[in-house]
Amino acid sequence: MAQWKPLEKMRYVAHDVPRTDGPAKVTGAAKYTADIVLPGMLYGMILRSPHAHAYVKNIDLSGAEKHPAVKAVLDMNKYTVRYYGDEVAAVAATSPELAEEALDLIKVQYELLPFVVTEEAAMAPGAPRIAEEGNVSWERAGDKAKVEQILAGSSHVVEADIRCQVQVHACLESHGAVAQWEGDKLKIWISTQGVHGCREDFATYFEIDQDKVEVICDYMGGGFGSKFPVGVEGQVAARLAKIAGLPVKLMLSRKEECLAVGNRPSANMKLKMGGDSQGKITALWQESNGTGGISGNAGFPMPYIFAVPEGAYYKKHAHVRINAGTERPFRAPGHPMSAFGTDIIVDMLAEKAGIDPLRFRLLNDPDQSRQKQYKIGAERIGWETRWNKVPGSGSTGKKRGVGIGAGRWGGGGARSTKVQVEIFPEGKVVVSTGTQDLGTGIRTLVHQVAADILGIPMSYVTPQIGRTIYPFSTGSGGSITTGSVTPAVNNACNTALTRLFEKVAPALGVDAGDLACEDGVIYAIADRSKSLKWKEATALLQGEVLNITDGWVEGLSSSGVAGCQFAEVEVDTETGRIKPLKYVAVQDFGLAVNTLTSRSQINGAIVMGISWCLSEDRTMDPKTGTMVNPNLESYKLSGPMEIPEIEVIIDHMPERGVIGLGEPPQVPVAGALANAVYNATGVRITRMPMTADVVLQALAKKGGA
Amino acid sequence: MANTMLDTLRRVCKFHRSKDYYIASRTGEYYIPLERASCWCLLTQGAVGPDDKFVSAGGCNPSRPCFRSQIPE
Numbered sequence: 001m002a003q004w005k006p007l008e009k010m011r012y013v014a015h016d017v018p019r020t021d022g023p024a025k026v027t028g029a030a031k032y033t034a035d036i037v038l039p040g041m042l043y044g045m046i047l048r049s050p051h052a053h054a055y056v057k058n059i060d061l062s063g064a065e066k067h068p069a070v071k072a073v074l075d076m077n078k079y080t081v082r083y084y085g086d087e088v089a090a091v092a093a094t095s096p097e098l099a100e101e102a103l104d105l106i107k108v109q110y111e112l113l114p115f116v117v118t119e120e121a122a123m124a125p126g127a128p129r130i131a132e133e134g135n136v137s138w139e140r141a142g143d144k145a146k147v148e149q150i151l152a153g154s155s156h157v158v159e160a161d162i163r164c165q166v167q168v169h170a171c172l173e174s175h176g177a178v179a180q181w182e183g184d185k186l187k188i189w190i191s192t193q194g195v196h197g198c199r200e201d202f203a204t205y206f207e208i209d210q211d212k213v214e215v216i217c218d219y220m221g222g223g224f225g226s227k228f229p230v231g232v233e234g235q236v237a238a239r240l241a242k243i244a245g246l247p248v249k250l251m252l253s254r255k256e257e258c259l260a261v262g263n264r265p266s267a268n269m270k271l272k273m274g275g276d277s278q279g280k281i282t283a284l285w286q287e288s289n290g291t292g293g294i295s296g297n298a299g300f301p302m303p304y305i306f307a308v309p310e311g312a313y314y315k316k317h318a319h320v321r322i323n324a325g326t327e328r329p330f331r332a333p334g335h336p337m338s339a340f341g342t343d344i345i346v347d348m349l350a351e352k353a354g355i356d357p358l359r360f361r362l363l364n365d366p367d368q369s370r371q372k373q374y375k376i377g378a379e380r381i382g383w384e385t386r387w388n389k390v391p392g393s394g395s396t397g398k399k400r401g402v403g404i405g406a407g408r409w410g411g412g413g414a415r416s417t418k419v420q421v422e423i424f425p426e427g428k429v430v431v432s433t434g435t436q437d438l439g440t441g442i443r444t445l446v447h448q449v450a451a452d453i454l455g456i457p458m459s460y461v462t463p464q465i466g467r468t469i470y471p472f473s474t475g476s477g478g479s480i481t482t483g484s485v486t487p488a489v490n491n492a493c494n495t496a497l498t499r500l501f502e503k504v505a506p507a508l509g510v511d512a513g514d515l516a517c518e519d520g521v522i523y524a525i526a527d528r529s530k531s532l533k534w535k536e537a538t539a540l541l542q543g544e545v546l547n548i549t550d551g552w553v554e555g556l557s558s559s560g561v562a563g564c565q566f567a568e569v570e571v572d573t574e575t576g577r578i579k580p581l582k583y584v585a586v587q588d589f590g591l592a593v594n595t596l597t598s599r600s601q602i603n604g605a606i607v608m609g610i611s612w613c614l615s616e617d618r619t620m621d622p623k624t625g626t627m628v629n630p631n632l633e634s635y636k637l638s639g640p641m642e643i644p645e646i647e648v649i650i651d652h653m654p655e656r657g658v659i660g661l662g663e664p665p666q667v668p669v670a671g672a673l674a675n676a677v678y679n680a681t682g683v684r685i686t687r688m689p690m691t692a693d694v695v696l697q698a699l700a701k702k703g704g705a
Numbered sequence: 706m707a708n709t710m711l712d713t714l715r716r717v718c719k720f721h722r723s724k725d726y727y728i729a730s731r732t733g734e735y736y737i738p739l740e741r742a743s744c745w746c747l748l749t750q751g752a753v754g755p756d757d758k759f760v761s762a763g764g765c766n767p768s769r770p771c772f773r774s775q776i777p778e
Contacts, residue, residue, distance in 0.1 A: 079757040087751075131759045197727040201747055204719065228727045232750045295752035295759070297743050326752045329724045329743055414728065475727030 001555030002491060004591060005453060007654055009518065012448035012458060014654065016596035020444040020463060021219070021437075030219045033189045034251050036178040042071055042092040044240045044250030045099040046233065047106050048259070049081035049088055052323040052625020053115035053128065056081060056088065056108060063105030064091050069098035072243035073106075074236060081110070082130060082294045083323050084626040085259030087232050092240035092248045115323040117620035119268060119291050122322045130294055130321040137296060142314035150283040150312050154274030158348040159285075162271060163687040164337040164670075166291070166618045167264040168257070169330060170637060173221025175261050176251030177234040179241040187214045190234050193223040193438050194475030199468045201230050202238060215468045223438040225329030226262040228475060258630035262328025263618065265298035266290045267337035273345045279355045279363050281346075284308045289318035290337070292327030296320055300334035304342040305406045306364045323625055324618075329477060332409060332663035336609065336670060343405045343671025344686055347678065351391075357404060357675065358383055369562035370406055373586040373651055377404070380584040380647060381566035392682020400581070402568045403675025407667025411589070411660040412559035413483035415552050418471035419492040421450070423500055423546040427535035429454060431493070432464040435473035435485050439604075440662050441597035442481050448594060449486050453493035455517030456534050471549055479660030486593055486658050487556035496548040503546070504537045557657045561664050563587035565606070567672040568644075571680045573699055576692030578677055580610055580644035583669075588651035590659035599648040602665040606646055609669020611638035617689045714775035718765040720747040720754075746771075 007014050024030040061073045072092040081088060089106050093099035114128035121127055122135040129135060151157050177190035186206065192198050195215040203210040220227070230238075237250035252261065269288035276282050290298030296319045303313050350360035358378050362371060378384075386402045394400050419433040431450040437443045446463040454461070464470060474484050501512040501522070508515070508531070510524045517523075523531035532540075568582040585602050592598050615636035619629045629635045670688065678684045683698045723744040744762060746754045748771065754760055755771045766772060 077755070080753075082753065133759070194727045201722070204747060225724070228724055229722060229745060229747075229750055235750050292743070293752075295743070295745075326745075327743055333724075333743070475724075477724055477728045480728055 002487070002553040004490065004556060004654070004657065010452040013452045013593055014591065014595065017444060017448050017594050018596065019441055020447045025219070032173055032219045032221060033176055033178060033191045033217070034173065036189045036249065038178065038180055038247040041178070041247040041249055042094060042240070042244055043096045043099045044090060044092045044237050044248045045096065045103055046087050046236060046256070047089040047103045048256070049084060049086040051081060051110055051112055052084050052117065053113040054081050054110035055079065055113065057111050058109040059089060060107040061089065063107065064102040067093065067098070067102045067105060069093040069095065070102045071246060072240040074239055083325050085256065085325055087260070090236045090240060092244050115625040117322050117324055117622055117625050119266065119289050119320045119322065121622065122291070122320050123289065123318060130323060135321045137319040139299065139317040139319065140315060143311070144314045147283050147285050147312055147314035151272055151274040151285060154282045155277040156275040156349060156352040157272060158345060158352050159270065159272040160345050160348060160686050162269045162341045162344060164267040164340055165688050166266045167330065167612050167616050168618050168635065169224060169226040169262050169328065170257065170632065171222035171224060171226065174252045174254065174257050175227065175231050175233050176249070177237040178247060178249040179238040180247040181242050181245070184208055185212045186238060187216070188234070188238060189216045190230065191220045191223070191227060192217050192230070193227040193436065193477055195436050195466060195468050196434050196472050197228065197475045198230050198234070205235060206238070213468070216466065217436045218466045220436065220438055223476070224331045225333065225477060227438070228329065228477060231261065254632060255630040258635060259627060260325050262330065263293065263325060264330035265292040265327045267298065267300050267341070269341050271341055271345045273349050275349045275353050279353050279360055281306055281308055281349070281364050283312035286315045286317070289320050291320040291322045291324070293324040294321055295326040297327055300337040302338055304338035305408060306342065306346060307366045324620060324627070331608065331666050335407060335409065335667045336612070339405055339407050339667045340670045340674065343668070344674055347403070347675045348684070361404060361406065365406065367408070367562050369588050369651065370564055373562065373564045374404070376649055377564050377566045377584045377586045380649065381568060381582065383566070386568060388679050391679050394680065397574065398570050398572050399680040400568065400570050401676050401678065401680025402566060403672045403677070403679055404564060404566055405668030405670070405672030405675065406564045407664055409479060409561050409664035409667065410559045411479040411483055411561060413487055413552055413557040414474035414480055417473045417484040417488040417552045418549055419488040419551070420471050420547070420549045421492045421496040423496055423538055423541070425538050425541045425543060425545070427460055427538045429456065429461045430464060431461060431489060432470040433473045433485060433488065434465070434468055434470040435481060436466045436476055438476045440481060440601060441594060442485055444597060445482060445486055445593045446489050449489045450493050453490050454497055456520045460520070460534065479662045479664065481662070482593060482658050482660045483557035483559070484552060488550065488552040490556055491553045492548055492550035495550045496546060499546055499548060500537065504532060504540050507540060508532065555657065558590060558659055561587070561589050561659050563664055563668060565668040565672045567676040569673060569676040569680055571677055571695065573681065576695035576699070578614060578690055578695060580642060580673060582645045582647070584647045584649065585665055586649045586651055587661070587665050588653050589661040589664070590656035591654040592650050592652055593658055595650060598650060598661055601661050602648045603646050605665035606669050607638055607643055609666045610642055610673065613670035613673050613688050613690060614638065614642060615689050615691060711776060716766065717775055719773045719775045720771070721760065721762070721765045722747050
């Protein structure tokens with residue numbers, strides 16, 4: 001199996017390396033999809049349902065078709081609209097304003113249907129049906145009676161009602177595309193997590209060969225799981241462009257983002273957990289529901305993190321359909337909900353058993369990595385001095401406390417990933433692969449790995465990604481991008497270097513196998529006086545461009561990561577405001593290819609987790625079936641005032657090879673925060689978002705702080 | 706093995722999509738789709754197919770008018 005070059009021989013890998021594309025991004029030179037402007041380009045816009053549930057009885061496009069600025073009109077051919085914001089029709093016009101004007105000219109006759117926008121209403125007897133098969137799909141595991149018997153015999157039992165609300169996708173860059181047809185060839189700029197996946201999907205949809213589709217995503221402003229599909233917006237842009245015979249740009253508005261590009265499902269769980277006299281978990285009981293909008297999928301893995309004896313877990317979970325925008329994968333799908341519920345119930349059981357929650361975790365968490373990480377994190381947060389042995393016993397007014405959360409994730413690598421390496425006679429190296437950077441920094445990682453494997457300065461290397469003209473690479477999701485791409489870069493560069501050695505070995509009078517390259521010098525391992533500078537060596541190519549394409553190999557990546565986080569918060573008992581003060585994140589992800597971008601990744605995950613826990617809340621109006629806060633003014637994301645000091649501790653395990661980091665650090669954030677709030681106030685808040693009113697109500701219920 | 710894979714492909718609609726479609730190696734195992742995985746239809750880009758019925762791993766089968774086999778007959 002392949003192995004990574006020894007770390008001591010690498011100048012960039014496992015170091016802090018600023019992003020290759022940082023200057024382009026901060027100067028505006030980087031062109032995102034929304035920045036693309038083509039000659040004669042039209043602007044697409046989608047007409048959306050104003051109703052939560054209705055039959056489309058008739059649609060009259062003639063008004064829009066007659067508008068002089070309109071060049072293409074589409075009927076989405078919907079029989080039924082099932083949520084506020086569902087797509088009905090689309091137009092392309094010469095300006096965004098005129099496109100919006102044209103949408104007003106489309107007349108749709110709806111037959112209104114009853115709707116439900118809460119899990120409770122959707123599950124109630126006689127609730128309006130969203131699908132023929134009903135609103136609820138049950139998932140069951142374990143023997144309820146047996147688990148209840150174990151609980152009855154346990155020394156300690158705790159129970160909690162836990163709520164994780166829906167979190168809508170809020171990528172900085174909205175979803176959208178710019179489509180251009182040249183004959184039967186489609187060229188499309190699209191904000192996507194998979195340029196090659198989009199190529200296949202556009203080709204399938206339009207019944208053309210894949211080589212007639214070129215997909216470009218040079219830069220993107222986040223995806224978080226919501227940008228795997230080409231989306232209605234991407235497909236409509238291409239359809240409108242085909243009809244009009246002109247390029248079409250269709251970028252969604254923030255309102256459309258809130259309504260129609262996916263969300264993290266809710267999770268409402270009643271949990272019971274038992275423990276024995278020694279502090280070991282005896283059983284876990286779960287009855288829960290969640291909604292993923294009209295599609296209903298709303299699962300989360302349980303038991304989570306902690307060992308529950310075989311046969312001692314019972315689950316009854318309802319996947320519930322409601323009349324709201326559908327779920328999509330969202331950064332570590334399911335896991336943040338699992339962790340939130342688990343971290344809270346485990347903390348409660350630890351208290352009931354009279355055991356420090358840190359020690360309780362050490363007793364019950366079977367993962368050896370986290371066993372080590374808990375101790376590191378506890379030391380860094382100052383657990384011994386900052387954890388209130390009596391929750392809420394700190395100073396009056398603004399109370400401080402600390403809490404723990406834990407997470408896990410998979411990752412891995414896709415065997416299908418290919419990388420092309422071109423070595424030019426003038427010494428330049430171009431490394432190309434059709435991956436895409438959804439914000440994790442993969443362009444920089446390609447750059448670093450290529451330079452280190454070739455043994456040359458990064459300034460000699462140009463990384464190219466984000467286009468289907470480059471070799472196939474997998475979609476970016478499941479935290480597999482780094483584990484897919486960097487092994488392929490490693491392998492392709494090794495192959496290219498071997499070929500270059502074969503070319504230059506005669507000039508040095510040695511065998512190619514006896515050569516190495518470091519710091520831009522190719523030399524004979526046995527006699528360093530026999531050497532050539534990189535550019536002298538490449539000059540020997542004599543006009544030929546050395547061109548190698550190679551793929552992913554086994555041995556350079558793996559899967560399975562562990563992490564834990566410690567939060568310190570301050571709760572103002574007069575205003576109800578929770579202020580996160582500090583997070584300590586301890587995270588393993590194998591070989592940290594870039595320690596700087598890795599820390600950025602963890603920082604971002606913590607901010608996103610805090611945002612979900614403290615403020616984000618999709619508010620559905622049960623009377624109108626609409627989302628009443630589809631904007632970033634009243635759908636609140638964390639801002640600078642909510643971002644704490646973050647200390648990242650990379651639990652570096654280079655011997656495991658590379659493993660992705662995009663998702664795992666978001667998993668423990670909310671649980672750690674909830675436990676810290678309890679430790680600060682002595683009041684257990686189990687429902688998100690923990691807004692000031694929720695905190696004040698909880699404090700009042702307890703009798704004031 | 707090859708026949709089993711071909712048989713599987715014949716039963717899976719070519720328009721059925723999920724996250725795994727874009728990131729997993731599409732081995733035979735992939736084509737035993739998770740019943741509750743997040744999925745959508747390529748044609749509509751939504752949770753409902755062109756026939757106004759919901760997309761699902763088991764439900765996107767040859768009984769539906771919009772079904773297309775991965776393997777052309």
